[in-house]
Amino acid sequence: MLSFDRELKRESEKFDTMVSKVEGSYNTADVSYRKAESLENKIGPIEEQLGSLNQSVESMSQAITEKLAENTQNNTTVLSGLTGLEAKLKDIETTQEALRTKIATFEEQIQKLATTPPPQPQVQTEVVLPPIPIKRDKALAALTETEIAVLEMLSKEGPKTAPEIKERVHLSREHTARLMKKLYEDGYLEREAGRIPFRYSIKKEMEALLQKVEGPAAT
Structure with missing residues (x-):
């Protein structure tokens, strides 16, 4: 009987020890749970802050990327x-x-x-064309009154230009130029080619012919 009581007491002590351990473990677990709960409460705001930081980092990264592209x-x-x-x-x-x-x-x-050295001034020499001989088949009878008047004018007043003769015979400039050219080419006149406008003068033999014609007419 004593042996049973001792055994029972020993088992009771073991049970009490186990209960104490269980209670200790429970208390430890409760403390750990509370610590874990406290940590969760602390981790929640941290996670929110981390989320905000991630968003900020993403925004900053996007802004930096856009800035780099712009640059x-x-x-x-x-x-x-x-x-x-x-x-x-x-x-x-x-x-x-x-x-x-x-x-x-x-x-x-x-x-x-x-x-x-400066160029030497050129002296213009007057070019005198050789006189054109009077054609034998040309006579005073073949000349017009205007042409005879021009020959008489040159015989009495000396050399003249075509513009000067134009004013006296009252012809156009072109008509006067053609008339003087014809008398020159037919051999009645001489022309000074060294100056413009040309100066026309009557040939000596033509002047003598006019004087012969005027002589009998005057007598």
């Missing part, structure tokens, strides 16, 4: 502008080189002109 486009525009400026600078350099060449050429020409 890349701006850099491309700047590079294009620089390329255009380089081309313009090359054109300006080419133009300057051409101007330098022209200036050097002008300076050489000026130097040559400075060292070259």
